[in-house]
Amino acid sequence: MQLAIKIDIDTLKGYLEGLPRLLEILKAHEVKASIFFSMGPDNSGKALRRIFRRGFITKMLRTKAPSTYGLKTLLYGTLLPAPLITQAKPDLIRRSIDEGHDCGVHSWDHVYWQDNLNSLTSEKIRGELEKAFYLFEKFSGVRALSCAAPGWQVNTKSLAVQDSLGLEYCSDVRGFAPFLPEMDGEKFKTPQIPSTLPTLDEVLGPVKAEDVSEYYFKLLKPGLNVHTIHTEMEGGNLSWTFDKFLTRCRDSGVEFLTLKEIAEREKISKYSKIEMGYLPGRAGKLAIQK
Numbered sequence: 001m002q003l004a005i006k007i008d009i010d011t012l013k014g015y016l017e018g019l020p021r022l023l024e025i026l027k028a029h030e031v032k033a034s035i036f037f038s039m040g041p042d043n044s045g046k047a048l049r050r051i052f053r054r055g056f057i058t059k060m061l062r063t064k065a066p067s068t069y070g071l072k073t074l075l076y077g078t079l080l081p082a083p084l085i086t087q088a089k090p091d092l093i094r095r096s097i098d099e100g101h102d103c104g105v106h107s108w109d110h111v112y113w114q115d116n117l118n119s120l121t122s123e124k125i126r127g128e129l130e131k132a133f134y135l136f137e138k139f140s141g142v143r144a145l146s147c148a149a150p151g152w153q154v155n156t157k158s159l160a161v162q163d164s165l166g167l168e169y170c171s172d173v174r175g176f177a178p179f180l181p182e183m184d185g186e187k188f189k190t191p192q193i194p195s196t197l198p199t200l201d202e203v204l205g206p207v208k209a210e211d212v213s214e215y216y217f218k219l220l221k222p223g224l225n226v227h228t229i230h231t232e233m234e235g236g237n238l239s240w241t242f243d244k245f246l247t248r249c250r251d252s253g254v255e256f257l258t259l260k261e262i263a264e265r266e267k268i269s270k271y272s273k274i275e276m277g278y279l280p281g282r283a284g285k286l287a288i289q290k
Contacts, residue, residue, distance in 0.1 A: 038104065103144065108132040121266065178194070195226045
């Protein structure tokens with residue numbers, strides 16, 4: 001079995017507190033991950049506008065959002081100004097690269113992309129990505145060659161913009177195997193490496209925290225598995241569950257890969273369609289490989 005750990009950074013708290021904690025855990029286990037940075041403002045408070053989406057309130061209760069994210073985070077962009085995330089400590093990006101991790105762009109404004117993508121023009125989408133890629137290169141000294149869409153939100157315009165950026169791969173979709181994307185009758189050239197496992201915020205509740213590591217280990221299948229974690233969850237109060245999961249995997253001989261290594265090894269030539277749909281435990285629609 002092969003396992004790639006994909007880390008999404010959505011908030012200032014996740015960046016400043018969760019990322020360093022995860023880097024220490026990964027170092028202790030000698031595991032390299034793929035890390036995706038939200039580069040711009042933390043507008044987490046605006047996410048509360050999703051309250052009427054199917055499953056949103058349930059998710060907030062299951063994940064104990066106020067304690068997980070912190071009260072300040074839940075007010076950013078509304079009652080509190082939206083702080084800029086990576087500008088608070090740019091050297092964390094450089095540290096992640098220097099420690100051998102595969103690093104790319106998650107977003108400029110995570111909430112804005114996740115909630116408004118379908119209303120944005122191609123020019124606006126390009127502007128959002130270019131701001132993020134520019135700042136990533138400014139802080140790290142290297143150009144990012146991958147990205148992962150917030151909330152697994154994509155459309156034909158965003159896929160076309162990604163194609164124009166000359167990326168090595170993207171990880172925007174939930175699915176089962178690497179593929180070339182086709183959506184709404186259009187084909188695109190940038191390989192997609194989808195997340196294959198549910199995220200912790202989707203399973204927590206029905207699965208108790210003390211059972212999480214064994215639960216995820218039993219989900220692993222022969223071949224490639226891609227597990228998306230979040231600096232706010234696995235890098236926060238539940239970091240011990242991630243540490244325990246890595247121990248279980250290493251003791252069982254699971255091979256760890258980065259998404260970059262997968263993109264370089266695999267001859268990704270088969271097309272799969274992307275459709276927007278629902279997954280258990282996830283509020284709202286997201287991109288799913290068919």
